[in-house]
Amino acid sequence: MGKLFAAIVAAIALVSAGVFVARIWWLPPDISTLGPAIDRQIVETMVATGVLFVLAQLALAWFVWGTGDEKNRRPIKRFPGGATPLVVIACTIVGIEIITLTLIGSKVWARIFLEPAPPEALHVDVQAGQFAFYFRYAGADGKFGTPHPDKIDEGSGNFFGLDPASDTAARDDIVSAELVVPVNRPVLLTLHAKDVSHSFFVPQLRLQQDFVPGLDIPLHFTATQVAKTEIVCTQLCGLGHYNMKTYLEVKSQADFDQWLKDQAAQQ
């Protein structure tokens, strides 16, 4: 029985590690300038944790194989007590590994969250509410109208609570249910939540950021390929969460300009 258990433990460890080594169910294609750095970080994390995982599981299998069926077992060492040095060594190794990964990873993190967006970035205001995303572009005047939460009226399409009657900057704001951006141009999103927490997740951009009610959260990226992909909410936000999604469309600059023009005519 001990040998069977050892074989199963070893098989699970090797097969699950093999799925990653062979890159079955790997990440979707990356279409972001930040993607390579994030992918490298993910691979480093997978290698570091994966090697420890496989070694630990094989060691467990080896011990079980040799001693699992023994009749006269040696007394089990307990912690604290007999096993203390072993536990301290294990914690130190894992601790060093986690701290190292954090320090290396913080560089990538900082590129996304601590560095400001380049000044030429296209600004898009994003609002998440149960259960849809809406995106706002500044329009011809280059200025966003001031949002007034009390004026939000979704039935008449006023998702951001704009007041065009008295706020002239709001009159040409362009509101879209899909995020459309030009390729190879930095984009700066400002994320607001209308009601509860939501999340902006685009696996192909390697970006995931929560919306938090009451906060305006900046998030920037540059798409490197013309593409169309899904934006999904990954914070359980209520009954319709499963259906909270929209699309990111990366267009050439010319196609983007035309799209913006067509949208402006519809507002």
Next chain:
Amino acid sequence: MMRGIAAMLAGLLVVAPSTPRVKTLAGSVTGTITFTGTPPKMKPIDMAKEPSCAKEHATPVETETVVTGPNNTLQFVVIYVSAGDMGTAATQTVKFDQHGCQYLPHVQAMHTGQPLEITNSDQTSHNIHPLPSKNPEWNKSQPPGAAPIQTKYDNAEFIPVKCNVHPWMHGYFAVLGTSHFAISGTDGSYTITGLPPGKYTLTAWQEKFGTQTQDITISGSETAKANFVFKATPY
């Protein structure tokens, strides 16, 4: 005892012949709802995230806050008697459907206590959420193929209706204390029939432009005329 029965018989003799005559004397009122000025531009609704609804519409649908027709006419205006004979409560069921991720009709009028049946004929789930202030509030999920929701409202008010799943879905329940009401059609016209002789105040309600009233008198079986003109602003 005998005197009581005699009195009842006498009462019947007096009442019975007069009842049908009252019924035959019913006038009606008709008119057209129009606007002056510039109404707000209706916005296209992007249903890309709900493909089963998007494919229901050959042309993109727009918001329905202000629906205009030819010659500056206004659709979805509720015209009802706010003073005068209120009629009797209707018992037939009023229907409200969710189709193509829109409410059909956009505005549904009903008498207080009148049965209301809400259906979902879409291939997606809806969560209908009326927002009353004088009636109990509820919201109910309706997956595709779910049984209709049977309900009613006991207090008169205009109730905005929204869908908790699809933010663009929007409609109104006009719960009225009268059975004399109508909703203006695509050409802005309306007709209210079955008005017994008397003086009436008619109210016209538009969700964006508010209400207007007009007094009319029905003396027999004629058709009175009452047009309403709303002042529209672009924002």
